[in-house]
Each structure stands twice: as structure tokens, then as C-alpha cells.
Amino acid sequence: MMSAIRPDRLALTGLASAALFLLRGISGFTVSWALLFIGISFIEKQNRITFISIIAAGISLITGDPNAGTALILTGLLFGIAGSDSLIPRVVFIVSFSVILFEGSITGIIPLFAASFPALLFKREKWRIIALAGGVAAGLLICGLPVASTYRILVHDEILTENGVIWQDPISVNLNHPVVMLEALNMDSADLIIETSAGGVRDTCSAGVIETGGQTFQIMPGSNVLRIREASFPAVITLTRKWQPFNHPVIRIQNAVATP
Amino acid sequence: MNIMKKYCRDSSGLLFHFAAAVVIFILWRVFGMPFPGTLGRLIPLSWILTGAVYGKGKVPELSKILLAVHLLLSLFWGTGPVVEILAAASGLMGIFPGLLAVSRKRAGILRALIPLIPLIIVLVPFTGDEPHYATITEGFVSPGSGKFGNLTHQRGDPSASVTHHQLLYPALMIPGYPLSSTGLRGMNLLFALGAVMLLSELFRRKGMLNWRYLAVLGFLLVPGSRVLGLVYPGWMALLIFIIGVLVATDSRRTLFTRTSWTVVISLLLVLIKFRFAGMSAGLLLALFIRTEGKRKFVLPIVFAGLIILGLSFDLFTGGRIFWVRYGNMDFLKTLIIQPIFRTPEILLACGASLVDIEAGLLWKAPWILAGLAGLPLLRKRYSDLFVWLGLPALIYFLLLILWTTHDWAGMPTPPGRMLLPVLPVLLASVGCMLREKSVKYLIWVSLGISAVFFTYPHLQFNFADGTDAFVSAFCGQYSNISEWLPSAVRLNVPVFLSWLAAAGVLIWMIAKRSRFASSVIIAIFLLLGCLAGQKRTAWEAEDIPSEYRSYCSIYPDNPDPEWRKFWFFERENMLYMSSSEDAVYLPLPSDCGDSVMLEVAFRSLQSGPIPGIELSCGDFHDSIYISSDVLEKPEWVGYFRDNQLDKRPENLEELHVEFILPVDEREEYVRISPLGVSNTSSEMHGIYLDRIEFK
Numbered sequence: 001m002m003s004a005i006r007p008d009r010l011a012l013t014g015l016a017s018a019a020l021f022l023l024r025g026i027s028g029f030t031v032s033w034a035l036l037f038i039g040i041s042f043i044e045k046q047n048r049i050t051f052i053s054i055i056a057a058g059i060s061l062i063t064g065d066p067n068a069g070t071a072l073i074l075t076g077l078l079f080g081i082a083g084s085d086s087l088i089p090r091v092v093f094i095v096s097f098s099v100i101l102f103e104g105s106i107t108g109i110i111p112l113f114a115a116s117f118p119a120l121l122f123k124r125e126k127w128r129i130i131a132l133a134g135g136v137a138a139g140l141l142i143c144g145l146p147v148a149s150t151y152r153i154l155v156h157d158e159i160l161t162e163n164g165v166i167w168q169d170p171i172s173v174n175l176n177h178p179v180v181m182l183e184a185l186n187m188d189s190a191d192l193i194i195e196t197s198a199g200g201v202r203d204t205c206s207a208g209v210i211e212t213g214g215q216t217f218q219i220m221p222g223s224n225v226l227r228i229r230e231a232s233f234p235a236v237i238t239l240t241r242k243w244q245p246f247n248h249p250v251i252r253i254q255n256a257v258a259t260p
Numbered sequence: 261m262n263i264m265k266k267y268c269r270d271s272s273g274l275l276f277h278f279a280a281a282v283v284i285f286i287l288w289r290v291f292g293m294p295f296p297g298t299l300g301r302l303i304p305l306s307w308i309l310t311g312a313v314y315g316k317g318k319v320p321e322l323s324k325i326l327l328a329v330h331l332l333l334s335l336f337w338g339t340g341p342v343v344e345i346l347a348a349a350s351g352l353m354g355i356f357p358g359l360l361a362v363s364r365k366r367a368g369i370l371r372a373l374i375p376l377i378p379l380i381i382v383l384v385p386f387t388g389d390e391p392h393y394a395t396i397t398e399g400f401v402s403p404g405s406g407k408f409g410n411l412t413h414q415r416g417d418p419s420a421s422v423t424h425h426q427l428l429y430p431a432l433m434i435p436g437y438p439l440s441s442t443g444l445r446g447m448n449l450l451f452a453l454g455a456v457m458l459l460s461e462l463f464r465r466k467g468m469l470n471w472r473y474l475a476v477l478g479f480l481l482v483p484g485s486r487v488l489g490l491v492y493p494g495w496m497a498l499l500i501f502i503i504g505v506l507v508a509t510d511s512r513r514t515l516f517t518r519t520s521w522t523v524v525i526s527l528l529l530v531l532i533k534f535r536f537a538g539m540s541a542g543l544l545l546a547l548f549i550r551t552e553g554k555r556k557f558v559l560p561i562v563f564a565g566l567i568i569l570g571l572s573f574d575l576f577t578g579g580r581i582f583w584v585r586y587g588n589m590d591f592l593k594t595l596i597i598q599p600i601f602r603t604p605e606i607l608l609a610c611g612a613s614l615v616d617i618e619a620g621l622l623w624k625a626p627w628i629l630a631g632l633a634g635l636p637l638l639r640k641r642y643s644d645l646f647v648w649l650g651l652p653a654l655i656y657f658l659l660l661i662l663w664t665t666h667d668w669a670g671m672p673t674p675p676g677r678m679l680l681p682v683l684p685v686l687l688a689s690v691g692c693m694l695r696e697k698s699v700k701y702l703i704w705v706s707l708g709i710s711a712v713f714f715t716y717p718h719l720q721f722n723f724a725d726g727t728d729a730f731v732s733a734f735c736g737q738y739s740n741i742s743e744w745l746p747s748a749v750r751l752n753v754p755v756f757l758s759w760l761a762a763a764g765v766l767i768w769m770i771a772k773r774s775r776f777a778s779s780v781i782i783a784i785f786l787l788l789g790c791l792a793g794q795k796r797t798a799w800e801a802e803d804i805p806s807e808y809r810s811y812c813s814i815y816p817d818n819p820d821p822e823w824r825k826f827w828f829f830e831r832e833n834m835l836y837m838s839s840s841e842d843a844v845y846l847p848l849p850s851d852c853g854d855s856v857m858l859e860v861a862f863r864s865l866q867s868g869p870i871p872g873i874e875l876s877c878g879d880f881h882d883s884i885y886i887s888s889d890v891l892e893k894p895e896w897v898g899y900f901r902d903n904q905l906d907k908r909p910e911n912l913e914e915l916h917v918e919f920i921l922p923v924d925e926r927e928e929y930v931r932i933s934p935l936g937v938s939n940t941s942s943e944m945h946g947i948y949l950d951r952i953e954f955k
Contacts, residue, residue: 061789068340
């Protein structure tokens with residue numbers, strides 16, 4: 001049976017989707033967002049679960065990070081699939097999911113997508129939740145933790161002094177922003193000293209690397225001071241550890257100094 | 261077996277919270293979430309403590325949903341820092357339904373506070389005026405031991421060795437001193453607990469139905485939650501104030517007793533902090549209004565006599581007891597001069613208290629809309645509460661704004677700290693509106709924001725520079741959202757007025773119980789989201805990400821707003837370009853065609869060769885050499901100081917120059933760099949960029 005849609009919800013959904021396409025253009029993100037919102041408006045008995053979906057949809061628009069925005073849409077539509085009693089909204093949510101999958105900004109969600117099909121068919125909320133939880137578990141086992149497929153590289157704030165360039169504020173790299181760049185314009189070659197603390201791993205292998213002008217240096221767990229002669233810029237610090245249960249890999253760059 | 265089953269059924273809430281703690285603890289590690297040693301332990305601990313205080317009862321339905329939100333967001337934490345923040349905050353928020361349910365039980369208010377204590381003690385940094393107050397407390401117990409550092413001189417102190425802070429509040433914290441900062445936080449938690457318990461007693465006496473629930477909301481919502489356990493006198497003042505209201509509204513007592521108590525309480529409030537004099541005045545005014553018969557006209561004479569007595573005492577003690585920061589004469593002069601010469605700024609500060617992105621309550625506590633909407637109903641149903649809680653709050657607020665104008669929020673301390681005295685009246689007011697669906701939504705969104713602040717307390721510190729830490733964490737440096745958010749520091753009049761109007765409309769709709777209120781709130785939120793995602797075409801220079809600039813520095817180099825307190829024109833930071841290496845590289849808008857027009861707002865300080873600014877795009881460039889004049893000081897400043905303004909960037913006229921540059925197809929960036937800055941070591945010489953806008 002076709003779900004009824006209230007006029008105010010219809011107006012809100014239409015306006016929100018139109019505004020989104022007008023102001024942001026058509027993309028995988030905007031289409032999946034509009035579908036999520038259409039799905040929510042089709043849910044007859046709005047409850048706390050759909051309220052969570054609306055909040056997730058709202059925050060996904062506000063956030064400036066497109067990967068995080070997509071993850072929030074995904075959260076919203078998984079809640080929608082679990083919480084909606086009628087079939088139509090669940091179908092719309094799955095179409096939205098497929099757009100996210102096609103767009104490819106988040107990796108490791110195929111098992112979850114597969115699990116959402118049986119969830120589509122179950123009438124009882126409990127079974128839908130179990131199916132989705134199974135998808136989460138299968139995803140973790142098969143593909144690992146869902147992460148962004150591309151990242152914006154963080155460029156660390158540099159300060160020019162009489163003796164060279166310094167990066168004085170601490171900055172961390174972890175799985176959700178795994179690359180930091182140290183830039184020193186017009187400085188072709190310099191001695192670079194970087195103070196790092198790395199950890200969150202359960203072995204003594206390197207946590208990440210520093211790449212500068214074709215040279216690569218390992219960052220070992222614990223507190224270290226690396227001195228690199230004739231470093232060239234940009235110097236790129238990358239967390240090389242991937243997700244593993246019971247590991248929380250992190251590299252903290254306490255400070256760095258480059259002297260010509 | 262049956263006993264076991266019965267226990268499980270009766271204590272399902274307790275068992276659920278314990279089981280949730282275990283699940284969160286394990287999955288935090290399985291997912292590899294950051295901060296396993298702090299948040300990864302503290303959040304499960306808060307669930308265990310909630311279970312322990314929850315006792316018998318069913319599982320709160322909303323807790324289950326919030327636990328699911330937490331687990332799902334934890335799964336996606338690797339997609340970005342925003343999801344990581346939301347995951348942790350939703351993990352904590354899951355205990356809130358339990359805490360609100362606990363409030364209805366015996367000693368419910370105390371029990372609701374316990375699960376939050378470890379988070380507050382461990383996570384909140386000991387900063388701002390906190391060490392200062394702690395040092396004064398130390399001065400009573402163990403002078404000079406230096407556990408909290410030495411007492412530093414602050415602007416406006418009577419002398420280098422005497423602080424402008426009143427001594428009563430630090431003295432009341434002495435019992436906590438042996439336990440260092442934890443002890444002092446503990447004392448403040450006790451003050452807050454006392455205040456909230458008495459507030460709930462006041463609500464009960466006046467016949468409100470949800471008196472305990474409202475009291476616990478006071479703990480959990482901004483502004484209350486942000487000052488919870490912090491070494492600031494807000495909750496202490498509220499405790500004393502509520503005692504005053506309880507006694508003064510007790511009809512069993514004689515007028516003499518009620519008047520005596522009100523006078524004593526008013527005096528105590530001033531002795532806690534002079535800022536609370538507005539509450540004292542409000543209490544006395546409420547007593548006058550609510551007293552019936554001719555006897556009430558004796559009260560103004562009594563009050564006037566007391567003020568004269570206080571001032572005489574002050575004269576006798578050499579101004580030490582009732583010393584106002586910057587001196588009593590300056591204080592009185594300020595109160596007279598501000599409304600005459602700075603009316604627009606005072607109106608701006610009033611509006612900012614609601615909508616300003618850094619300090620306004622709308623963004624940190626949207627429930628305030630419901631609080632304001634419920635005031636007419638509060639007046640109708642509980643006029644006693646309306647007068648006794650509302651008048652002191654109003655007079656306090658007006659005095660605060662009149663005295664401190666743009667500095668009313670006391671940044672960088674947590675948002676809403678200065679507005680704690682308005683919490684009781686707004687809580688009472690929202691208590692009249694709790695059945696409304698839109699009000700419920702606003703309360704739960706506000707609780708979510710509080711949960712973010714509890715888990716990431718550093719997001720609450722703003723520096724009165726137009727950039728909000730909370731918004732920055734959610735939207736990042738590249739978002740266009742700051743162009744559409746109201747800021748008193750970076751004032752954009754149409755945007756600011758639009759938000760005030762939107763807030764007004766929403767308050768009106770909630771007050772009228774419109775069924776479309778929720779839809780309008782969602783629509784505004786979504787529209788903001790759509791606008792935030794547009795390509796950026798304007799940049800506040802000091803916010804330009806490192807990716808788009810080489811070197812340059814922020815002026816002033818200290819982010820503390822205290823450094824900009826006496827800037828008379830604008831209080832924004834600026835991007836200082838003082839060497840030929842300094843440059844900004846902004847991405848060209850995708851639709852710019854074969855030429856681009858930019859408006860650059862900057863100040864040019866000449867202290868050597870005339871400085872200039874150059875814009876280039878590929879082989880094309882355009883430049884201008886120019887220096888800014890020093891502005892005349894505003895008229896009102898003349899009443900406080902005679903000297904002329906120094907030649908400093910903040911006192912210079914801002915220049916707005918438009919550049920048109922041809923654009924080569926291959927070029928992606930416009931470069932902005934200073935000229936006339938080589939081979940000069942003159943201090944402050946150079947270009948101070950304010951804003952760049954693609955037209």
C-alpha cells in the first residue's frame with residue numbers, strides 16, 4: 001500500500017531538495033541526501049528514530065567534510081530502514097544507499113548494502129535490526145572499518161622566523177585524517193627537526209613515514225626526535241597503519257623546525 | 261530461577277546500563293576509536309554510574325536508540341573528525357534519558373549528577389580565571405605555596421598585589437583546597453547541587469508538576485552544564501539567590517523577616533561578585549512589587565539607607581570590600597556614558613546574547629527559544645516565579661550589558677557562563693511548555709550540544725574573533741557557513757537582523773503552539789546547510805587555511821580577547837604580512853570567466869617606505885602603494901582618557917580596494933602579497949589584511 005505523505009512534509013521535502021540542488025548542484029551527495037529526505041517524509045508514524053534520521057541529514061549538510069557528510073547520510077538511512085514500518089520508504093532508503101555506493105566516497109560498505117536487502121523485506125523491526133547488525137559485522141570481517149576513499153591533506157601552520165621556519169602547534173594524524181604536510185615556500189633545502197609521539201599500536205613496527213624529496217623515514221612508536229639533513233619541502237607525514245581491532249594508531253607531531 | 265527472572269525484569273534498566281557500558285568499552289577498542297584511555301573509559305564509566313544510580317526500573321527507550329546511534333557512528337568514525345566527535349557525544353548522551361528518569365526518584369537530583377562528575381573532573385581544563393580564584397583561596401590557607409601559580413596582576417585590579425575579585429567566593433572554597441583543583445571543582449559541584457535542589461524545591465512549592473525533572477535539565481543544558489564544576493562563582497550566586505527567593509516568597513513569614521533576608525541575600529550576592537548587583541536590585545524590586553499595603557513604601561527608604569550605609573562602609577575600608585574592576589568611579593561613569601553614546605553597541609550586545617555565533621545562547625542552547633516563548637504562560641500560571649526569578653534576571657542582564665557592552669560574554673570562558681542567572685526563569689518558563697513537540701525537539705537538540713561539550717570541552721572556548729570553535733569543528737576551514745552566521749565581532753547587519761527576526765518568529769510560533777513550528781525549525785536548519793555548502797567566494801583573511809597561505813602571521817599574536825578589549829573600532833584579528841615571503845593564494849571561483857574582480861579590505865601601517873599590496877594571476881598583476889591614516893578616537897573615549905590614539909593597526913582606517921585581473925585558463929589561484937616591506941625592520945610596518953571577496 002502506498003504511504004500517505006502529509007502536505008507540510010511534502011512541501012518541506014520539495015523545498016529542501018530544490019534548494020540543495022540549486023545551491024549545491026547535482027552530485028552523488030545531493031541526490032542521496034534528497035532521497036534520504038524523501039524517504040523520511042514517506043514514513044507515516046514519525047518517531048524518535050526518524051527524528052535521528054532528520055538530525056543526521058541536517059548535520060550532513062552543515063558539515064564541511066563531504067566524507068563525514070556521506071557517513072551521516074548513511075547513518076540516517078540505516079536508521080530509516082530499521083525504523084520505518086512501510087515498504088516504500090525503505091525502498092527509497094536503499095536507492096539512496098546505492099547512490100552512496102556508486103559515488104564511492106566511503107569504502108567497505110558493500111556487505112552492509114547487501115544486508116539492507118533482507119532488512120527491506122522483514123516486517124518486524126527487530127529482524128531488520130538483526131539483519132543490519134549482521135551486515136555491520138560482516139563488513140568489519142570482510143572489508144575492515146569503513147573509511148573515506150580520499151582525504152584532504154592537512155597543511156600545518158608554519159611561522160617564518162629569522163632562524164628558519166617553525167611549526168609550533170601540536171597536530172595529530174589518525175585514521176580519519178592520516179596525512180599532514182609541512183610546507184616551507186622558497187626553502188629549497190633545510191635541516192628539519194621533527195619531534196613526534198606515536199602510539200596506540202601493539203607492536204614495535206613503524207607507525208608512519210615522513211617523505212621529503214624522495215627520502216622516506218620511518219616514525220617509530222614512542223617519543224622520537226627526527227633530524228633530517230637537506231630535507232626538501234613539502235615534507236609529508238603519513239600514518240601507514242590500517243585499521244586493526246584493539247589498535248588506535250596515532251602520530252602526534254609535537255613541533256618541527258627547519259633551518260636553512 | 262523465578263527470583264532471578266523477577267530481578268532481571270525489575271532491574272532491566274540497571275542491567276541495560278551495565279551491559280551498554282561493556283558494549284561501548286569493547287566496541288570502542290574494536291573500532292579503534294581515538295582516546296581509548298580517556299573517553300574510551302570515561303563514557304563507559306558514566307554508563308556504569310548511571311546504572312548504579314538508576315536502580316530498579318525499565319530501560320529508557322531513548323537510551324537504546326542513542327546507544328544504537330553511538331555504535332553506528334563509531335563504525336564510521338574513520339570517515340572524518342566530525343563523525344568521531346558525534347560518536348563520542350552520542351555515547352554520552354545515551355545516559356541522559358536515564359538521568360532524567362532518575363530525577364523522579366528519591367535523592368534524584370544528587371543521583372543524576374554523579375555520573376557526570378568523572379567527566380568534569382578529568383576532561384575540563386583548569387584555565388581562565390580558575391587558577392586565579394584558586395590562588396586567592398590558597399592565600400587564605402597557605403599563602404605563597406604556589407600550587408596554582410602566583411597571583412598575577414590583572415587589568416583593573418586596585419593595585420599590583422590586590423585583586424579586583426571579591427574574597428567571599430574564594431573563601432567558601434577553602435574546604436576543597438586540600439584536594440587541589442579536584443577539590444575546588446568538587447566544591448563548585450556542591451554549590452551547583454545545592455542551587456538545583458533548592459530551585460526544584462521552589463518549583464515544588466509553587467505547584468509546578470515537573471519540578472525535579474526541570475532541576476536536572478538545569479544541570480544538563482547550557483548555560484548550566486557549561487559552568488558545572490568550574491571554578492567560577494555563577495552556581496554559588498544562584499544558590500544564594502534561590503535561598504533569597506525561597507525565603508522572600510514564604511507567606512508564613514512576616515514582612516520584617518522577608519525584608520531582612522532579602523537585604524542580607526542582596527548584600528551577599530554583591531560580596532560574591534559585583535556583577536551580581538543586578539540580581540540584588542531585582543530581588544529588592546520584586547520584594548517591593550509583591551508586598552501589599554502601605555507598608556511597602558517604607559521599603560525604598562530602607563534600601564536607600566542600606567546603600568548609603570554600604571558606601572560609607574566602603575569609604576571606611578578604603579574601597580577594598582566593594583571594589584569594582586577599574587574602580588567605582590569609572591564604573592558609575594560607564595553606566596551613565598554607555599547608554600548615551602554607545603546605544604547601537606548596547607543594542608548589538610543585547611541581540612548578540614541570543615544570536616551571536618560565539619556567545620549567543622541560540623546556537624549552544626536552542627531550548628532558549630522555548631524558554632522565551634513560555635514567559636507569557638509563566639506569568640499567567642506562576643506569576644510569583646515570573647516576578648521573583650524574572651526581575652533579577654532582567655536587571656542583572658541589563659546591568660551586565662550596560663557595564664561591559666561588547667565584552668559581556670567574558671570570553672574565552674565557556675558560553676553562557678555570564679547568563680547563568682537567567683537559567684531559573686527560563687527553566688520555569690520551559691516547564692510550562694514541555695508538552696509541545698517542538699519544545700521537546702529543541703530540548704533534545706540542546707542536550708546533544710551539551711553532550712558534545714561534556715566530551716570535548718575544548719570546543720567551548722571561543723576568543724571573540726568571529727570564529728566559533730564548535731562550528732569550526734563541525735564545518736571545517738573550507739565551509740562557507742561563517743558568511744551566513746551572525747557575529748557581533750564580524751558584523752554583517754542583514755545577516756544579524758535576519759537571524760534575530762527568525763528567532764523572533766520561532767519564539768512567536770512556539771508561544772502560539774503552532775503545529776508548523778517544528779517544520780520551520782527544520783527548514784531554517786536545512787537552508788543554512790544548503791548555503792554552507794556553496795563554493796566560498798569571500799575569505800576573512802585571518803581564517804584562510806594554511807593550505808592557501810605561505811607564512812604571514814595573525815595580529816595580535818595572542819588570541820586572548822583581553823588584548824583586543826580596548827580596540828575602539830573593530831575587534832577582528834588581522835592577517836599580518838610583513839615580509840616579501842608572505843603571501844596568500846586563493847583559489848579562483850570556477851565561474852569567473854576571463855577576468856576576476858576582487859575587493860580587498862586591509863590596513864596599511866607605514867613605518868618606513870610606503871607599503872603596498874600586489875595581486876597577481878599568472879603573468880598579470882596589479883598593485884597599489886598606500887598607507888592608512890590614524891582614526892579620531894570616538895567621543896565617548898574622551899570621557900575616560902585624554903591622549904590621542906597610537907599608530908597601531910587597530911586604530912587605522914580600513915582601506916577597501918577593488919582589483920580586476922585577467923585570468924589565464926591554466927591559472928587556478930590569485931596571489932596576494934605585500935610590497936614595500938623588504939629591507940625594513942620597523943616594528944608593525946606592513947599590510948594587515950582583513951577580508952578578500954571575489955565580486
